[in-house]
Amino acid sequence: MGRRGVDAVGIDVGSRTVEVVAVAAGAVRVRRRAETAFDYLDQVRRMLSDLDFRSALATGYGRHLVAKELGIGAVTEIRAHAAGAAVLRPGARAVLDIGGQDTKAMTLGPGGRVLRFEMNDRCAAGTGRFFEVTAQSLGCPLEDFGALALSGADTVAISSMCTVFAETEVVALRSRGVPAADVARALVASVAGRAAAMLRRVGAAGEVVFTGGVARNRAMAEVLAGVAGLPVWVPPEPDFTGALGAALLAARPRPGKVDPVPPRDEAARNGPPGTRCGEPGG
């Protein structure tokens, strides 16, 4: 198998999936995705093994480790999605990205510059993971979840954004005999409501470019547009937006490619004294 020469590569190491996009002469040449492996570094190396590239950028939650090991630069998901969206939809002014474990909303200035952003912290409420879990308790494969929700009616509401509590609500609604389609619709509406609030906080006005894996759910875009009162546009391969943005940023001539941020080591994770020391019996 011959090696493929490309200009630049973007690698998006997310919590659920890894995407790789390679560009040459301003066009996408390669698109690859895989479920994030425990040893994602090795996985990324394999995904890149047949590519010859001049520059690369890592993004996503695994960006610093990959950047360090491959000797490349890193950008945050926020910047990467903004860059991707700005190319997919020239003139884009607002972006919503819902990925496996987080949600980001941002507004863009000219040239895809991020003006303001919001991001959920701590928990995966209202993200891809939320749909994985709740679809399962509805007995619906994730691929069909959007279609199911589209066929539902607004008869009930899910009040909890917490994945665990929402699952309990789903079980309760099901036992009351509410049709699965209506429950699916309610789940979509609750996530859309939260995303719309985030978009309001960043001051989004006008069309929203909706990216990330959850944008594949056709019901989401429709319900979101209604809840947010804004037109929503979904690119053809929404989950590749981050990797695409990283690839495009990598393709720009820019000095000092190496990631200035070292990966967080264990000491930083353990943090200040703590958690253990004041506990009973301590």
Place this chain on the structure above:
Amino acid sequence: MGGDYDEMWRGLGLDLPAHERLLELLGGYYREVYLSQADRPRAMAYLDAVMADIHGGRVRELQAARAEGRKVVGTFCVFVPEELVLAAGAACVGLCAGAEVGFAEAERLLPRNTCPLVKSFFGFRLARLCPFMAACDLLVGETTCDGKKKAYELLADLAPTYVMEVPQAKRSADRALFREEVRRLAEALEALTGRRITAEGLARAVRLVNRRRRALQRLARLRGADPAPISGRDALLVNQVAFYDDPERFTGAVEALCDELEARVAAGRGVAPAGTPRLLVAGAPMAVPNWKVPHVVEGAGAVIVGEESCIGERHTRDLVDEAAADLDALLDALVDRYLRIDCACFTPNDDRLDHVVEMVRRTRADGVVHFALQFCQPYAIEAARVRDRLDREGIPMLRIETDYSMEDVDALATRIEAFVETLG
């Protein structure tokens, strides 16, 4: 070096094995956050020594003073006039607590959703891990936010506690109330120490504390240089240690640090290259060893050039007028100075907005990270007004809310890195 202090710590009722572990963890974290920095000012060696000996040397000094009949007073807020404590012949230590320690015990008394600062001082007390608190003859609380106010009622069952009222507005009736509270505190301190607060004694204390404030102001000004001559982590540490070190000795150490920084600035030497994104941190206090935010911010390739915070400029910005001649005039001068503090517990609190903007301009910051401790309503809510004002001034702001745990550092780092990217 724990060995030599065991006797003292046991005498203070500490839980020695748990305390030992705390010091080990603290030492590890300090190495990670502080000693890993490149090209630190040499004068930071004084602070390193203070930190290496954090529960030792200074506590021993306080205990020695107590053995000679002096009293030690602990405070939790910059509203308690330190000058009065000193003038009454007592030593003053700030007890703000910045570690997630003893939270399990603290949560037996306090709701889970209590600000970590409050939970932490209870945790230290209940888990018997803070020699400073144990060495205090009196704790002086204040009625600032509701969490603290109610917590002091519980604290009073655990240790001798005195609460002074701090008003919530700054009209003339509020001033009169605070004036009366300052007088009442003076009386309580005299009763504690058995020494009268005289005009000479108070004037001396005012000059001493002002000197420390001036030294810290000088440090703050030097941070306006680009490249920044000192990291935000180091500067925060200096401001943290200000709360419990001996004021005289500490002031000397800060002056020495400033001399060195002045030479650095003159030589164009900095801790990060010129042009590194510069950030101001504004909001709630970050008490030892809460170095989480500066560690993440500076890890993201920015440098912090100021703290608009009680452990920072809210503590050092204003001086007490030294011209006052008699005791009454001195007490008035104290009241004037302390009522200038722009804590978010006040309403309205417009001065704070001006101060944030003034600091951004003076430190030549590119943006502001607004920091609220989790469950701190005053700062979390006031963030919206700060944002409005900064929007109007064209100054970017990132709002964060976090506690002492490490579970959100990755998410926090992503947001801060993204914010830094937007400044580039």
